[in-house]
Amino acid sequence: MALRHKPQIHRILRWLTIGLGASSFALIMYAFTAPTGESLEGRLLPSHLRKEQEWVTISADQVRQGVTLPSHSNVIIHIPEEVTRITRRTLFGRKGDQIKYWGYCFPEDYDQAQALRRRGFPGVLFLSEKEQEERNTFQLKNRKESFSVTEDLDEDELNRTRAVRGTIRHQMEIFTGGQSCYIMTEEPLPIGTDNDGDGVNIAVERDYGSDPNNADSDGDGIRDGLEIFQLLSMPTRRDTDGDGLIDGIEDADRNGRVDERTETNPREWDSDRDGLCDGLCLVNKGSELRGEDKNLNGILDKDETDPRKKDTDGDGILDEQEYFNCLLRKGKNC
Structure with a gap:
C-alpha cells in the first residue's frame, strides 16, 4: 500500500517545492519593484x-x-x-x-x-x-x-x-x-538643491532670506556660502556691522576669513577696539560722523588712522584719544 502511493507523494512534494520557490521569487521581486x-x-x-x-x-x-x-x-x-x-x-x-x-x-x-x-x-x-x-x-x-x-x-x-x-x-x-x-x-x-552653486542649499537660503538663484545675494562681493558658514556675516546685508564699509571691502580677499593684520572684521564695527568706527558711523544721536576709514575705500590714506591698529602711529596714545585731542585743538581733518 505504501509503495503504491509513493510516486504520488513525490509528485505532491515536487509541486509544493515549485510553488514555494515561485512564491519566494515573487516576494523578492515585489520588494524591489514596490514604491x-x-x-x-x-x-x-x-x-x-x-x-x-x-x-x-x-x-x-x-x-x-x-x-x-x-x-x-x-x-x-x-x-x-x-x-x-x-x-x-x-x-x-x-x-x-x-x-x-x-x-x-x-x-x-x-x-x-x-x-x-x-x-x-x-x-x-x-x-x-x-x-x-x-x-x-x-x-x-x-x-x-x-x-x-x-x-x-x-x-x-x-x-x-x-x-x-x-x-x-x-x-x-x-x-x-x-x-x-x-x-x-x-x-x-x-x-535641498543648490541652484546657484554658492554652497548653500535652498532650504538654508530660505531660512536666511537670501536669493537661491544668486550666489551673492547682497552684492558685497562675498558668496552667500562663505558669509553664512565661514565669515558668519549676513548674506542679505552689504554692511553687516553697519560701520559704513561693505563686507567685501573688510574681507578684502573675499575668502570668508578675517586676517587681522590686513583686514577688518565685517562683524565688528570697531575691529581694533580703539573706540573709533572702522569706516564712518553716526554718533552723538546722529549729529556727527566719526570713524577711521573716512572715504570708505579700505585703504589707509593721509589724515586717516588705521582701523586694524589701536595706536596707528605707535606713540602710546589710542587713536580715539588722538581724535579728541585734535578736536580740542580745533584742528582740521580730525
Missing part, C-alpha cells in the same frame, strides 16, 4: 521594528524646493534628475558637525538582482562628521581596552594604528541626480 519607501523598508530594519518606526518619503520636487527632514524617522529621499553634482555637506545644510545623521544611497543604475546577492547594505554609506566622530571614538575605545601587545609600539605608532583602523571607509561625499537615499537623523535637517 521606494516600502522596498527599502524591508532591507533596513528587522521585522519587529518596522511598525515602530515612522517612514517618510521625500520626493524630488520637495528636494528642489527645500525641505526639513524629520528627526528619528526613516526617510527616503530622491535626488532630482537634473542635479549633476552636489556635496553631502551642501545637500544636508552643512549641519554634519552639529547633528548626527547617517544613511546610504542607491545609484541611478541600481542593479537589484546583484544587490540581492550582497551582504549588508546594498548602497554606499554616508555619515555626518558628528556621527563619524562618535563611531570612531567608540571603535578606538573598544580597541584600546582589548589591545594587549604594545611593548613593540611607541605611543605615536599606537595612535596612528588606532586612527587608521577607526576610520570609516567608503564615505559618500558626492551625490548625483537619480539616486534614492535612506537617511536617519537625530534632529531636523534642512536639505
